[in-house]
Amino acid sequence: MLRTYPVDSNCCEKAAAGVLPIAREVDGAARARRCEPRHGRFVSPKRLWLEHVTVLVRSHCVDALTGPDGEEEKSYLNNPAHWEYPDNLLWSDVPDDQLEVA
Numbered sequence: 001m002l003r004t005y006p007v008d009s010n011c012c013e014k015a016a017a018g019v020l021p022i023a024r025e026v027d028g029a030a031r032a033r034r035c036e037p038r039h040g041r042f043v044s045p046k047r048l049w050l051e052h053v054t055v056l057v058r059s060h061c062v063d064a065l066t067g068p069d070g071e072e073e074k075s076y077l078n079n080p081a082h083w084e085y086p087d088n089l090l091w092s093d094v095p096d097d098q099l100e101v102a
Contacts, residue, residue: 007047007064015064016053017099023057030057032094039088046084053094 001018005011016032023030034053035043043049054063060070065082078086 002064002068005064009064010049012049012063013053013094013100016055016094017101019055019062020096020099023055023062027057030055032056032096032099033061033091034094035089035091037088038090043089044083053099 001015001022004018005015009015013032013034020030020032032053033056034051036051037043041050043052052063054061054065054076056062056073057070059073060066061073061076062068062070065071066076070076071079076082077089077091080086083089
């Protein structure tokens, strides 16, 4: 899934929908998480993303930014390579039935 939807595809939600079933084989509590800007328009001004979706599995975020090995959640949420303004992000769970699928 992550090869099908790389960072520049702007299809993070579709990638998350594909990763989530695999993640749940490892961690039944795995879930999709969406970030939206607290203020302003973009969660990532350099990428012009209005929102982003990742999969949280065993305290690791997995998406095109991290690759299949993922990144520990706290590190991911504050990683300046991913987010210019991490304090400006609001994170919330995405119900399965609200995920855009491929």
